[in-house]
Amino acid sequence: MSVRPIDAPDHEALNRLHRQVGWPERSPAGWRWLEANPARLALGAPAGWVVADEDDNAVAMLGNFIQRFRYGVQDHFGATGFSIIVPPSQKGASRPLIRTFLKQPRLFARYTFNANARSAPLYGLFDMKPWPAQTHGLKLTWITDRLACAQGRGLRLLLGRTSAETAARLGERLMNGRVFRQTPLMLPAGVTMLRDLSDASPYADFWRRLSQEDRLLADRSPEILRWRLADPDLTLPPVMLACVRDSRIVGMAMAQMTKTSLIEPPYLDIVDLIALETAPEAIALLTQALIDNARALGAAKVRLQVVTPRLLAQLGDLAKTARREGGWGHCHAIINDPALAAAWAPTPFDGDYGICSRTPPMPKTLAAAAVTRPTLGGRVSKA
Numbered sequence: 001m002s003v004r005p006i007d008a009p010d011h012e013a014l015n016r017l018h019r020q021v022g023w024p025e026r027s028p029a030g031w032r033w034l035e036a037n038p039a040r041l042a043l044g045a046p047a048g049w050v051v052a053d054e055d056d057n058a059v060a061m062l063g064n065f066i067q068r069f070r071y072g073v074q075d076h077f078g079a080t081g082f083s084i085i086v087p088p089s090q091k092g093a094s095r096p097l098i099r100t101f102l103k104q105p106r107l108f109a110r111y112t113f114n115a116n117a118r119s120a121p122l123y124g125l126f127d128m129k130p131w132p133a134q135t136h137g138l139k140l141t142w143i144t145d146r147l148a149c150a151q152g153r154g155l156r157l158l159l160g161r162t163s164a165e166t167a168a169r170l171g172e173r174l175m176n177g178r179v180f181r182q183t184p185l186m187l188p189a190g191v192t193m194l195r196d197l198s199d200a201s202p203y204a205d206f207w208r209r210l211s212q213e214d215r216l217l218a219d220r221s222p223e224i225l226r227w228r229l230a231d232p233d234l235t236l237p238p239v240m241l242a243c244v245r246d247s248r249i250v251g252m253a254m255a256q257m258t259k260t261s262l263i264e265p266p267y268l269d270i271v272d273l274i275a276l277e278t279a280p281e282a283i284a285l286l287t288q289a290l291i292d293n294a295r296a297l298g299a300a301k302v303r304l305q306v307v308t309p310r311l312l313a314q315l316g317d318l319a320k321t322a323r324r325e326g327g328w329g330h331c332h333a334i335i336n337d338p339a340l341a342a343a344w345a346p347t348p349f350d351g352d353y354g355i356c357s358r359t360p361p362m363p364k365t366l367a368a369a370a371v372t373r374p375t376l377g378g379r380v381s382k383a
Contacts, residue, residue, distance in 0.1 A: 002053075003096045005046035006061070008035075013058040014050075017085040022164030022261060024358040030233035034355065038227055039219065040066040043077050049100050051086075051093040060086040060093040062101055065352050068219040069108070070211045071343060078109040078218075082352035084119065098126050108340050111333035113306045113351030123332040130329035131341070132308050139326035140304040140319065142291045148174060148265040148300035155263040167262045172361060174265040178298035179257060179360050180236070185293045187241070191285060194240035194252060197222045197229070203242070206249035206276075213277055216344040220252075220272070228354055235362040238271065239297070241289060243282035251275030251282025254349070255290050257299060258357040266360050268299035272349035273311065283314035298360075305353060306331065310345040 006014070008031070015025040026034065035047045045066050050058035063082040068075055081101045086093045102110050111131070115123060130136040143149055152174055159166070185193065197203055204222050211217060229237065236257045243251035254272040259265070268290060275282035287304075294302045304311075304322075312319050335341040348354070 001051050001090075001093055001096050002056075003049050003051055003100050006048040006050055006058075006063075008032075010050055010058045010061075014061055014083075017058070017061055017087070018083065020087060020164060021085055022167055023083065023085070024233075024356075027233055030231065033231055033233075034063075036227070037066060038224065039068040039077065040064075042068065043106060045079070045104060048083075049097055051090060051097065060090040060097065062094075062097040063352075063356075064101060064104075065355060067350065068224075069216055069344075070219060071216045071340065072214070076108040076216070076340065077106060078111065078350075079104055079107050080114075080350070080352050081110070081112050082114065082356050094122065095125075098122075102126060102128075102334065108337055109333055109335045109344075111331070111335075111351075113331045113346065113348065114353060114356070115328075115330045115332060117328040120328045120330060120332070123329075126334075128332040128334050131331055131333040131335070132345075134309050135307045135312070136329045136331040137326050138307045138324060139330070140307055140315075140322035141325050142294075142302045142322050143300070144268075144291065144294040144302060145265070145300040148176075152263065152265045152300070159263065170262060173263050174300075175259070175360065176266070176298050178296060179266050180363060181298070183293075183296045185239070185289075186296075187289055187293075188285065190244055191289050192242050192244055194242040194249075197225050199223075202247075202249050203252070206242075206252065210274070210276060214343070215277075216340050217274075218346070218350045220274070220349070231355070233359070235359045239268070239290065239293075241286050243275065243279065243286055245279060250279035251286055253286035253290060254354075255302070256354070256357060257297065257360055259360040260358060265300035266298050268294045268297060268302045269353060269357060270302065270304045270348060271354045271357075272347050273304065274347060274349075275314070280314045283311065284316050284318045287315060287318055304348070306346055306348040306351055308345040308347075311347070 011031045018025045043066050048063040051060035053059050062084045065080045065082050067078050199222050239255045241253045242249045255268050255270050258267050258269045291302050
């Protein structure tokens with residue numbers, strides 16, 4: 001099998017692969033945005049790899065999401081593999097793709113935090129270990145609309161392991177009008193909407209203080225967040241909250257409305273949740289604010305899909321009210337330096353959730369109107 005880096009002419013074939021498994025496709029602008037990842041460009045890494053047939057057409061793929069990490073004054077780079085798609089006709093192609101991903105140079109870690117139950121056993125064949133050791137199989141969810149969750153569960157039981165083509169014929173189910181209504185949030189004292197991501201903003205000051213702490217952190221600089229939010233395929237901007245003490249930001253949360261599949265109701269996925277070491281109470285406060293507003297936003301549940309012992313401790317009693325889902329090792333990693341592993345307490349931000357999740361489809365009336373929306377930097381972009 002011939003493995004080569006992804007190239008721009010592959011985008012149509014990559015979308016076809018995504019369509020075959022019912023995963024979200026990207027627009028041409030969306031593929032260009034993903035390839036413009038500042039961390040990937042800084043490292044000079046491929047955007048991913050494909051298995052090519054005799055005509056050099058992409059017939060299987062693995063995406064490569066590079067992130068910059070900060071530990072003290074040093075920068076490190078890590079890579080998460082995403083969108084591993086190998087059709088039955090290409091059986092065995094996952095192995096050369098994963099080996100190529102793991103052989104990348106200049107990385108302190110190669111990992112996935114988003115393996116599904118069927119693919120999870122595969123990673124052990126490549127010496128990727130379940131990690132974090134205590135919580136690699138744990139996901140937390142808080143139900144906010146029991147009826148919608150029950151309807152989604154009923155559809156899954158009714159259809160079983162239906163094909164993506166069958167689901168497409170069935171059409172979009174369990175949407176609701178609240179999702180695109182953009183209901184104003186009801187926030188507790190000390191929590192505000194985070195709108196300013198400029199280089200001289202209070203958020204920039206928060207990132208400066210956060211990055212000076214003695215722990216390994218994925219780059220959350222204003223530059224990186226502005227790039228994340230510029231994804232042209234997002235149908236809704238993330239919900240971004242800040243916890244403020246004495247007029248300074250001490251914690252932040254980012255949550256994205258998602259709709260995992262055609263037959264699932266919308267969910268509110270917590271993509272990032274972090275606070276200064278001096279303000280651990282911000283974690284539970286921000287999470288509770290998201291839970292309290294989720295139903296009004298149209299979400300049937302709130303999900304936190306990457307959990308560490310540190311985060312569980314910071315959630316406190318709120319973690320005890322969550323449903324414990326998962327049950328398989330969805331987090332696997334190879335980390336070269338034990339000291340970096342000990343200093344790293346990842347959130348979903350460190351994985352591929354912010355770039356791979358399926359956002360709710362925009363209603364045709366809104367899409368046709370070419371709605372404009374303000375960005376967090378104060379400029380205006382086409383939705």
